[in-house]
Amino acid sequence: MASSLIFVFGITNLSAQSDSLKMSRKEAESIFLSKNFDLITQKLNISQARARVLQAKHWPNPTLSLSEINLWRTYEVDELPGIIGDWGKTSQIAAQIDQVIQTAGKRRKNIELQQIEVHGEEFELQEVLRELKKDLRHVITEIIYNQKQQLIYKNQIESIVKLTKSYQNQLSEGNISKAEYIRLKAQELDFKKKLVALHQDLEELQTEIKAFLILPADRHVYFVDDLEVPQKDISESNLVRWTQLAKENRPDILIALNQEKHAQKNLEIQQALKIPDLTFSINYDRGGNIMKDFIGVGIAMDLPIFDRNKGNIQEARIEIEKSGIETRKNKLKAENEITSAIRNYQRTQKIFEDIDADYEESLDKLLVSHEKNFRLRNISMLEYMDFLETYIDNKLIILDTKKELNQYFENLQYAVGQDL
Structure with a gap:
C-alpha cells in the first residue's frame, strides 16, 4: 500500500516538475x-513536383561529336592548307x-x-492534413x-482522505469498528489506483500530442478547454448536401x-x-572526301516496324x-462513412438529451449532502459508498457521452472532407 502511495505522488511530482504548456484546441491546431x-x-513533395x-x-540538349582526327601523319597524303600556320596540313577532322x-x-x-502530378501532390497534402487533423483532434x-x-x-x-483520518481517530478512541475504517481506506486506495492508471494513460497521450506539435520530451501539455458538446444540427436531412x-x-x-x-x-x-x-544533324568534314571543307545536313528517325508501343498503350488503357x-x-465509401457518422452521433445525442440540464449540478449537491450526513452518522457507510459509486459512474457517463459526441462529430467532418 505504501508503495502505491509513493507511486501516485511520484507521478504527480514528475508532472509538476516538467514545463507545463497551457493551450486551447485552436492554439494546438x-x-x-x-x-x-x-x-x-x-x-516539399509539392516543390519537387x-x-x-x-x-x-x-528541350533536349544538342549533341556535339568530333571524329576522324588523326594524331600522326600517314603516307601518301594530300596536303591541305594549315590550320594554324604550317600546322595541320596533313590533319583530318x-x-x-x-x-x-x-x-x-x-x-x-x-x-x-507533370502539372497533373503537381495537383496530385497538392491533393495528397490535403489528404495528409485531413488524416492528421482527425487524429490530432481525437x-x-x-x-x-x-x-x-x-x-x-x-x-x-481529497474528500475521502479527510474522512479516513477522521475515522482513524474514531478507531483509536474505540468509537467505530476496524471493519468500517478498512472499508473506507480500501476505497481511498482504489481511487488512488485509478488515478495512477489515468496518469499512465495520459503519459501515452502526451507522447502523441508532442509528436503532433513537435514539442520536446520535458513538456507537459494541458488543455484549458472544457469538454463541450458540438453545436451543430446533425441529421440525415443533410446527407445529400x-x-x-x-x-x-x-x-x-x-x-x-486526378489519377484518372x-x-x-x-x-x-x-x-x-x-x-x-x-x-536533325549538321556536319563538317575536313579532308575526308572530294571536298576540302565539306558541310552537310542530315535527318534520322527510327523505323516503327517491330515496336509500335502496343503493350504500353494497352497498359495505359x-x-x-x-x-x-x-x-x-x-x-x-464517402457516402457510407457520412451516413454511419450521422447515425452514431444521433444515437449518442439521444442519450445526452435524456440527461437533464441541471442533472450534473444536482449530483454534486447530493454528494455534498451525503458526505455531510455520513460525517454526522445520519447515514451508514454502505449508503454513502453506494451513492459515491453511483455519483462517479454518472459523472463518467456524462463525460463519456460528451467525448463520444466530439469524436463522432470529428468523424463526420473527416468523412465530409471539411470543417462543418
Missing part, C-alpha cells in the same frame, strides 16, 4: 499546421551536331502530365477527457479524379511514342479503367 513534420515533408514541371519544359526534335506533341504532353479530446476524469478522482481522494460536399472537397476523391486525368494523359503520351522522333473504379469506390 495552429502550432500543428506550422510545425508538423509530415505536413512540411508533403509541402513543380521542379519536375520546370525540367519537362526544357570531322564534326557533327545532332538535335532531337520530339514529334506528336510529346514535350507538351509530358509538361501537362487525441486532444482524449486528453481533456482524461483531465476531467482525474479531477473527479482527485476531488474524491454533405455527400455532394464530399465529392467536391474530399481529398481521396480528388486524388482519384493522369492515366488519360499517360495514354496520350504512349500513343505519341509510337511515332518516332526526328534527329487498363490504368484508366482502374482509376475510374477507384473514383467510384471512394465516392461510395
Whole structure:
C-alpha cells in the first residue's frame, strides 16, 4: 500500500516538475499546421513536383561529336592548307551536331502530365492534413477527457482522505469498528489506483500530442478547454448536401479524379511514342572526301516496324479503367462513412438529451449532502459508498457521452472532407 502511495505522488511530482504548456484546441491546431513534420515533408513533395514541371519544359540538349582526327601523319597524303600556320596540313577532322526534335506533341504532353502530378501532390497534402487533423483532434479530446476524469478522482481522494483520518481517530478512541475504517481506506486506495492508471494513460497521450506539435520530451501539455458538446444540427436531412460536399472537397476523391486525368494523359503520351522522333544533324568534314571543307545536313528517325508501343498503350488503357473504379469506390465509401457518422452521433445525442440540464449540478449537491450526513452518522457507510459509486459512474457517463459526441462529430467532418 505504501508503495502505491509513493507511486501516485511520484507521478504527480514528475508532472509538476516538467514545463507545463497551457493551450486551447485552436492554439494546438495552429502550432500543428506550422510545425508538423509530415505536413512540411508533403509541402516539399509539392516543390519537387513543380521542379519536375520546370525540367519537362526544357528541350533536349544538342549533341556535339568530333571524329576522324588523326594524331600522326600517314603516307601518301594530300596536303591541305594549315590550320594554324604550317600546322595541320596533313590533319583530318570531322564534326557533327545532332538535335532531337520530339514529334506528336510529346514535350507538351509530358509538361501537362507533370502539372497533373503537381495537383496530385497538392491533393495528397490535403489528404495528409485531413488524416492528421482527425487524429490530432481525437487525441486532444482524449486528453481533456482524461483531465476531467482525474479531477473527479482527485476531488474524491481529497474528500475521502479527510474522512479516513477522521475515522482513524474514531478507531483509536474505540468509537467505530476496524471493519468500517478498512472499508473506507480500501476505497481511498482504489481511487488512488485509478488515478495512477489515468496518469499512465495520459503519459501515452502526451507522447502523441508532442509528436503532433513537435514539442520536446520535458513538456507537459494541458488543455484549458472544457469538454463541450458540438453545436451543430446533425441529421440525415443533410446527407445529400454533405455527400455532394464530399465529392467536391474530399481529398481521396480528388486524388482519384486526378489519377484518372493522369492515366488519360499517360495514354496520350504512349500513343505519341509510337511515332518516332526526328534527329536533325549538321556536319563538317575536313579532308575526308572530294571536298576540302565539306558541310552537310542530315535527318534520322527510327523505323516503327517491330515496336509500335502496343503493350504500353494497352497498359495505359487498363490504368484508366482502374482509376475510374477507384473514383467510384471512394465516392461510395464517402457516402457510407457520412451516413454511419450521422447515425452514431444521433444515437449518442439521444442519450445526452435524456440527461437533464441541471442533472450534473444536482449530483454534486447530493454528494455534498451525503458526505455531510455520513460525517454526522445520519447515514451508514454502505449508503454513502453506494451513492459515491453511483455519483462517479454518472459523472463518467456524462463525460463519456460528451467525448463520444466530439469524436463522432470529428468523424463526420473527416468523412465530409471539411470543417462543418
